[in-house]
Amino acid sequence: MEISVEELPWWKYSTAWLGLLLPISIWFVMAIFISVEIAWISFACGGLIGFFLCLIAMGYNNPQMAKMTIIGVLLNFIAAIYSGFLAFN
Numbered sequence: 001m002e003i004s005v006e007e008l009p010w011w012k013y014s015t016a017w018l019g020l021l022l023p024i025s026i027w028f029v030m031a032i033f034i035s036v037e038i039a040w041i042s043f044a045c046g047g048l049i050g051f052f053l054c055l056i057a058m059g060y061n062n063p064q065m066a067k068m069t070i071i072g073v074l075l076n077f078i079a080a081i082y083s084g085f086l087a088f089n
Contacts (some may be wrong), residue, residue, distance in 0.1 A: 010064040019057065023050045023076035031083070036068030040084035046076035 008018045023046035026075035030039040048075035 007073040010068060013059070013062070013064055015060075015062060015065040016068040019050070019053050019065045020075075022053065022070040023047070023072040024079060027076050027079040027083070031079075036083050038083070040080045040085075040087055043077055043080035046080075047073055050076070052081070 026046045026049070027039050027042040030042045050069050053069045054066050057063070057069060
C-alpha cells in the first residue's frame with residue numbers, strides 16, 4: 001500500500017520544513033551577524049531561493065513543500081519590511 005503525499009500532514013515532510021524555514025533563516029542570520037537594519041536585503045536572497053524551492057516542489061509534485069515555501073518567503077518579506085523600516089526611517 002502506497003501513501004500519497006496529500007494523505008500525510010505537512011509537518012511530517014522535511015522538505016516542507018526546509019521550504020518554511022530557509023527563507024526566514026536567511027533574515028535571522030543577517031540580523032544576528034550583521035545588523036537588523038541591513039537585513040532588509042535578505043528578501044532578495046530569500047525570494048530567489050524560495051522561487052527555486054517552489055520549482056523543485058513542482059518538479060517532485062510536492063504541494064506541501066510549495067505551500068510552506070510561499071509562507072516562508074512571506075515571513076521573510078515581513079521581516080525585511082521591518083528591517084527596511086528601521087533602516088530608512
